[in-house]
Amino acid sequence: MLPDQQFLRIPGPTPIPPSVQRAMNQPMIGHRDQETKELLHSISPKLKSVFGTNQNVLMLAGSGTAGLEAAVLNAVHPGDDVLVIVTGAFGDRFAQICTEHDIATHRYDVEWGEAVNPGSIEEYLKKHPHIKAVFATLCETSTGVLNPVKELARLIRQHSDTLFIVDGVSGVGGADVKMDEWGIDVLITGSQKAMMLPPGLTFAAVSERAWKVMEANTRPSFYFDLTKYRDQLENDATPFTPALSLLYGLKHVTELIEQEGLQEVFSRHRQMMNMIRAAFKAHDIPLLTSDEAASPTVTAMKPDDFDPDTLRKVLKNEFKLTVAGGQKHLKGHIFRIGHMGYCSQADILQTISMIEVGLRTIGKPVELGKGISAAQETILTGGS
Template sequence: MLPDHQFLRIPGPSPIPPSVQRAMNQPMIGHRDQETKHLLHSIQPALKPIFGTKQNVLIMSGSGTASLESAVVNAVHPGDKVLVIVTGAFGDRFVQICAEYQIAINRHDVEWGEAVEPGAIKDYLKNHPGIKAVFATFCETSTGVLNPIQELGQIIRQHSDALFIVDGVSCVGGVEVKMDAWAIDILISGSQKALMLPPGLTFAAVSERAWKVIEKNDRPSFYLDLTKYRDQLENDTTPFTPAVSLLFGLKQMLELIEQEGLEEAFARHRQMMNMTRSAFRSLGIPLLTSDKAASPTTTAIRPDDFDPDILRNVLKKEFNLTVAGGQKHLKSKIFRIGHMGYCSPADILQTISIIEVALRKIGKQVELGSGTRAAQEILLSGGS
């Protein structure tokens, strides 16, 4: 094993393209200088299609959790009734944030590994009038589930006046999203997942409907006040010091997506998902989610005859391949493979091949090459 030869296959942070790394190595510029204004101005037109919106996409320095908190603190008041759809650890994070701000939480729990049923939300809204906002996680990386956001948006708009607030941190850039057409009011994301950047940038796109609510919210907020970011963006600047090097990288990342094509990027992610799922089926190792609920950016595997943490340790120690473990009650029960952003079908073939060898090393009897062959067949068929 070469010390510097690392294979990162977790659900974020994801690998960084070399051209993005080079872009971030550019000499620093003044954050209030004209160069930074030009940079911010040039980024907006390319960001909007990724979010599926005509609205400007606000850019803040912070983690994905900062964007979750910004949505809560701007869109709802203490005491407001909200519905939080919890399909995993990051849906639960919305609950924790709302609790910190004294929001009246209505919680809809779904078994981990399953996607929410839109009909259940329809019934809930009919029976619980006065909900001010519905929070949902698009891709739940703790389980590898992709929730039916389009259907949820239609139901929420038809059966309530609630704002629809969506955590797209781990899938925006890797799956199709049409914020405006799907009636999403606030769509948030982060830089370190399918957007192929290091951690440190967070994004929020806000509908006109949501702005009307936010503008009436008199709760004190300083750094996370979205109106400040909106107003300053009109002048191609930010209210606080931006992460300039990450903005350089963001511009280059957007150029890479433009070169590949957005639809092609989505198809690549679906293909990698199908390759990964087919490989583990061929190896006889159970998947956590159904095909219908599966995310194109993360796959969760739930073995029934070996300890996933032992496998992960062998992968890391002997091959420098990092895959993720389970969270909360799924800890030591699943492992997760990230296939998002700067990741190709060739990377998946390599990952599956290494995992096959590691499985044999821990005593799991698998036919070497069977998983790789299954993934190869998906690739050759063009299956996406």
């Protein structure tokens, strides 16, 4: 085992392209100098296509959770009624943020591993017309569920003026999302997932109708006042010191996405999802989510005849392969594989091979190569 070799297959942080790492090694510049203005000017329009919006995409120094809290602080007042759709740990985080800021938080809990039924949310809003905002998660990282955000947005629009605010942290850049076309009011993501960067940047795009609500919000906020970021970005600037090295990397990330083609990026992520799912089905290892609810960026397995944490330990010790465990009540019951960003079909074949050896090592009698063969078939057929 080579000491510097690491195989990172968790749903964030994700591996960084070497060319992006090199881009981030450029000398530091003044954050108010012309070079920074030019950097922001080159990045801003390229982010719009990734978000599926004509709005400027705001860039804040902070983790994805910073973006979630900024959305809450700007879009709703203390005492407002909001609905938070909770399909896992990160839907729960949205609810916690709302509660911390004295917002009247209605939770709609869905069994972990399942996607929300849009019709149930439609009925809930009919019964609670005073709801000011609905919060949802595009990809629930803790379970590998991709929620039907497009359909949710459509139903919310049909029946109310409620704002629709979406956590896209482990989805944007790996899953196709069309913020403007679908009717999403606020869409947030972070740098360390499908955007192929280290942690430290959060991104937020805001609709025109949401800006009107935010401009009328008198809640005091300094760093998280999104109108400051909007106004400064119009002048190719940020209100506070930006994460300059990450911006250099981001510029190169947008170029890589352009070179591959956005639809090809989404297709690659779906292909990796199909490979993972086919491999574990071949070994009769249960998947946490259905095919219909599966995310293209992370897949969760819920084995019934071996300890997932024992497998994770063996993979780490033997191969330096890191896969994620479960969160909260799923801790010790599932393991998760991240397949987003700087990750390809070749990486997934390698990952499956190591996992098969790991399974044999812990005593599960799998047929070596069976999962790889199933994954290879999905490449050749272009399907699942």
